[in-house]
Amino acid sequence: MNLQVLDYSIYLEPLYLLIGFAVFDIIIFIIAIILMCKLRGLKNRYNIFMKGEDAKSLEKIILEKLDEIETLKVSDRKNKEDILKINETLLLTFKKVGIIKYDAFNEMGGKLSFAVALLNKKNDGFIINAMHSREGCYTYIKEIINGQSYIILGDEERQALDEAIGKV
Structure with missing residues (x-):
């Protein structure tokens, strides 16, 4: 068998080529x-x-x-x-407060005595205890450092301190 090599050559007519370039030019012109x-x-x-x-x-x-x-x-x-x-x-201001009212001497009949604990954020501060009686009013202050007193606290003072710290 004899194989023939087929020669495919692309032949464009000039008219088709001219139309293609014209369309391309119109697109470029619009852009x-x-x-x-x-x-x-x-x-x-x-x-x-x-x-x-x-x-x-x-x-x-x-x-x-x-x-x-x-x-x-x-x-x-x-x-x-x-x-x-x-x-x-x-940090140094007193933010925590605990107040306890009580009857210091049972003869008065009213709760005119009180213990107030004032503490800052670090639980430093003081407790004021005012005991009222018929003869007068006696006021004491105790220093509090880190939530502890180096002086023995009375029951009401301890309650005021616990309330200020938030243990109550």
Whole structure:
């Protein structure tokens, strides 16, 4: 058998080639028109943005805004420092309170005596005990450190301390 090599050559007629290039040119032309319209819109927005005496007016506005930002940074830094000072002060303030009213001497009939415990966050503070009687009022104060007293506490004072600490 004799094998023949088939020669396939692509032959385009010039008319088809010319029509193809014309369609390609029309597509490119349409794309160019769309891009010019978008460019015109962008130029309009740019002109509106730059509107003013000159471009320096925009520069002036930007510099003013940068100054405002710097002022805000300084103010923010100062506020943070103030907040830290306030938080440190709050650690020392008396936040925990315990109050117990009682009748110190049974002859009075009313609960006119009291024990007040005032503590900070670390359970440091004091207890004031005011005992009322017919002869007068006697007031005592006892120091509290870490929720403990180095002086013996009475029952009412212990109750006021426990209430302030939150054990009750």
